[in-house]
Amino acid sequence: MRGAGPGERAREAREAVAECRAAYEALNRFTASYRQLVLGVGSSADGRRLRRALEDSGRRGFELSLGLRNQLLAELTEPGGRQEEEVKMELERIWVLCLSALEIFLQDLGRAHDLSQLFPLPSLAPETQLVNTGVTSFGPKGWSLRRPSGKASERARELPEELAQWGQRLEEMLVEMETKVNVPVWSVEATVDSPGAEEPSLEGSAGRSPRGCCARAPLRLQSHCIVA
Amino acid sequence: MTIKHQGQQYRPRMAFLRKIEDLVKEMQNPETGIRMQSQRVMITNIPHAMTGNDILQWIAQRLWIGNIEAQNLGNFIVKYGYIYPLQDPKNLILKPESNSLYRFQTPYFWPTQQWSAEDTDYAIYLAKRNIKKRGILEEYEKENYSFLNKKINHKWDFVIMQAKEQYKTGKERKKADRYALDCQEKAYWLVHRCPPGTDNVLDYGLNRVTNPNEDKKITIALVRKENMYYQQALMRSTVKSSVSLGGIVKYSEQFSSNDPIMSGCLPSNPWITDDTQFWELNAKLVEIPTKMRVERWAFNFSELIRDPKGRQSFQFFLKKEFSGENLGFWEACEDLKYGDQSKVKEKAQEIYKLFLAPGARRWINIDGKTMDITVKGLKHPHRYVLDAAQTHIYMLMKKQSPIQEASSPVQPKPCHPSAAGGRGQSSRSSQHGGHHPGHEQTGSEEPTQKGNSS
Numbered sequence: 001m002r003g004a005g006p007g008e009r010a011r012e013a014r015e016a017v018a019e020c021r022a023a024y025e026a027l028n029r030f031t032a033s034y035r036q037l038v039l040g041v042g043s044s045a046d047g048r049r050l051r052r053a054l055e056d057s058g059r060r061g062f063e064l065s066l067g068l069r070n071q072l073l074a075e076l077t078e079p080g081g082r083q084e085e086e087v088k089m090e091l092e093r094i095w096v097l098c099l100s101a102l103e104i105f106l107q108d109l110g111r112a113h114d115l116s117q118l119f120p121l122p123s124l125a126p127e128t129q130l131v132n133t134g135v136t137s138f139g140p141k142g143w144s145l146r147r148p149s150g151k152a153s154e155r156a157r158e159l160p161e162e163l164a165q166w167g168q169r170l171e172e173m174l175v176e177m178e179t180k181v182n183v184p185v186w187s188v189e190a191t192v193d194s195p196g197a198e199e200p201s202l203e204g205s206a207g208r209s210p211r212g213c214c215a216r217a218p219l220r221l222q223s224h225c226i227v228a
Numbered sequence: 229m230t231i232k233h234q235g236q237q238y239r240p241r242m243a244f245l246r247k248i249e250d251l252v253k254e255m256q257n258p259e260t261g262i263r264m265q266s267q268r269v270m271i272t273n274i275p276h277a278m279t280g281n282d283i284l285q286w287i288a289q290r291l292w293i294g295n296i297e298a299q300n301l302g303n304f305i306v307k308y309g310y311i312y313p314l315q316d317p318k319n320l321i322l323k324p325e326s327n328s329l330y331r332f333q334t335p336y337f338w339p340t341q342q343w344s345a346e347d348t349d350y351a352i353y354l355a356k357r358n359i360k361k362r363g364i365l366e367e368y369e370k371e372n373y374s375f376l377n378k379k380i381n382h383k384w385d386f387v388i389m390q391a392k393e394q395y396k397t398g399k400e401r402k403k404a405d406r407y408a409l410d411c412q413e414k415a416y417w418l419v420h421r422c423p424p425g426t427d428n429v430l431d432y433g434l435n436r437v438t439n440p441n442e443d444k445k446i447t448i449a450l451v452r453k454e455n456m457y458y459q460q461a462l463m464r465s466t467v468k469s470s471v472s473l474g475g476i477v478k479y480s481e482q483f484s485s486n487d488p489i490m491s492g493c494l495p496s497n498p499w500i501t502d503d504t505q506f507w508e509l510n511a512k513l514v515e516i517p518t519k520m521r522v523e524r525w526a527f528n529f530s531e532l533i534r535d536p537k538g539r540q541s542f543q544f545f546l547k548k549e550f551s552g553e554n555l556g557f558w559e560a561c562e563d564l565k566y567g568d569q570s571k572v573k574e575k576a577q578e579i580y581k582l583f584l585a586p587g588a589r590r591w592i593n594i595d596g597k598t599m600d601i602t603v604k605g606l607k608h609p610h611r612y613v614l615d616a617a618q619t620h621i622y623m624l625m626k627k628q629s630p631i632q633e634a635s636s637p638v639q640p641k642p643c644h645p646s647a648a649g650g651r652g653q654s655s656r657s658s659q660h661g662g663h664h665p666g667h668e669q670t671g672s673e674e675p676t677q678k679g680n681s682s
């Protein structure tokens with residue numbers, strides 16, 4: 001719904017950005033908790049409950065990521081570049097954050113999948129035991145399933161059932177995100193203070209090069225930008 | 229990470245990891261595995277600790293090997309991070325005492341072929357520790373941290389946010405678990421980002437181009453490709469091993485007196501005596517080359533040409549006897565091949581104007597066929613476009629040089645008196661520099677006639 005004047009539009013844009021940011025923070029929190037779960041696979045904390053929790057949260061993570069991506073896409077690909085510079089920059093920053101979080105989530109998903117196969121639980125052969133690591137419980141105390149916020153979950157599409165399939169779809173999605181959207185990943189500057197670094201400015205790089213330029217850059221440079 | 233580029237991106241097979249994993253899994257058996265104890269940390273008891281001695285004995289008994297071998301194997305298991313020490317985390321060996329404690333690493337932190345330890349994760353880990361207690365990072369970790377800050381600066385917001393989240397989620401766990409988890413993570417990073425001075429045990433060199441885990445389906449295209457590959461392999465020119473070994477022996481004999489490691493060096497070896505005179509005397513364009521160096525030029529033409537001082541002397545000599553355009557052309561070709569490729573077109577054009585064009589100022593004399601090929605190639609210049617001409621000129625120079633140089637008075641006044649040394653005296657007269665074995669020709673090798681055979 002487009003408001004009447006530019007002020008209205010600006011407010012809507014800022015609201016949208018705030019929503020994206022909230023959705024991203026949910027994804028961030030989720031990634032950290034998911035990692036805690038995967039840490040337990042194969043260890044003495046493993047069990048049917050852990051595996052079920054893994055599946056459930058995997059599904060939820062997928063929902064979250066899809067939702068966030070769709071939302072960001074919708075905002076970023078708005079026709080005509082009607083957004084202000086600041087809003088656009090903020091969205092790009094969230095885009096990069098989202099990409100990074102998804103990478104981690106994808107990695108953890110893959111690891112969970114591999115480890116679950118290494119220690120197949122329901123049919124644990126008599127020879128395979130779980131590794132005695134000293135950790136006896138999985139997940140944080142009061143492991144709560146935080147529901148994703150409003151719009152993000154609405155925009156989630158249908159989910160495939162299997163863990164492995166999620167991994168694949170997520171990977172495809174990630175590749176799509178990295179290649180098809182015109183957001184130069186490396187132009188985002190850190191806004192957080194780190195030890196030894198001086199206070200960085202809030203704006204991103206002044207001259208953003210279009211994606212075409214990046215594609216023509218030597219492969220080595222590209223990998224440096226995108227790869228962790 | 230997700231975008232796969234062309235080129236080397238696959239980790240090689242690490243079969244040894246699977247073997248260790250099987251062994252570690254067996255260690256878990258409550259009846260036949262290793263005896264577990266509890267570790268007391270302040271007021272909490274953390275289960276599943278083992279003594280080094282128990283581990284050693286178990287390995288020796290299970291595999292029917294002696295204590296020394298079991299110790300070696302145990303060291304491997306600890307080094308690769310499947311078991312970590314509790315008391316001295318940085319020292320990754322298996323101490324076979326009964327008061328040194330160890331614990332198993334959780335499978336998430338096991339080294340695998342598929343998952344490498346990523347920089348982003350490392351940055352998050354360091355950030356987490358920094359959040360927990362500022363300034364707790366060690367020197368090398370601080371360096372790594374600021375290096376990563378620059379390298380993945382665009383992800384830094386994410387790194388800090390994720391570190392905070394992970395720290396928060398970590399705090400929500402039971403105290404004993406949290407302690408164990410912290411130890412695990414620390415052990416993981418001690419293996420995968422080892423402190424300076426320790427061996428990086430997981431170093432496997434470069435990534436591979438092909439996926440070693442890939443299941444290649446036998447299709448016609450694949451078989452055709454393999455066919456082509458093998459045919460090309462067959463077509464490669466080969467040398468009998470006896471011939472190439474003979475070449476190596478001759479080369480070693482010839483150069484042995486010149487080798488500073490094999491025959492010592494005068495005035496002294498700088499690495500041992502900290503006296504850099506040897507390097508100063510043998511600098512690239514020193515005024516008076518040492519006698520050993522000049523003798524080396526007599527071995528064969530490529531030695532002369534490769535040494536910058538030799539080239540300089542040769543150029544001087546050529547300028548006296550002939551014009552030096554051959555060498556100039558050769559040097560220009562080298563620059564084209566190895567220099568800045570963005571200027572290839574301009575360089576090639578200049579070379580053409582200076583050396584190749586009819587009536588050029590420093591026209592080189594190459595045969596018509598080579599000239600034709602070169603001029604044609606110059607329409608689409610690339611770094612090897614002058615290769616044919618360069619080879620021709622190289623041969624020309626080679627044929628000219630030794631014979632002429634012997635009779636010319638241009639030999640440099642050799643050396644610094646201290647470098648004269650008592651090594652083989654080369655006779656300047658017979659200057660027929662032998663063929664460098666295997667250099668230009670493959671297959672049969674001409675008998676080497678050297679002035680100084682040791």
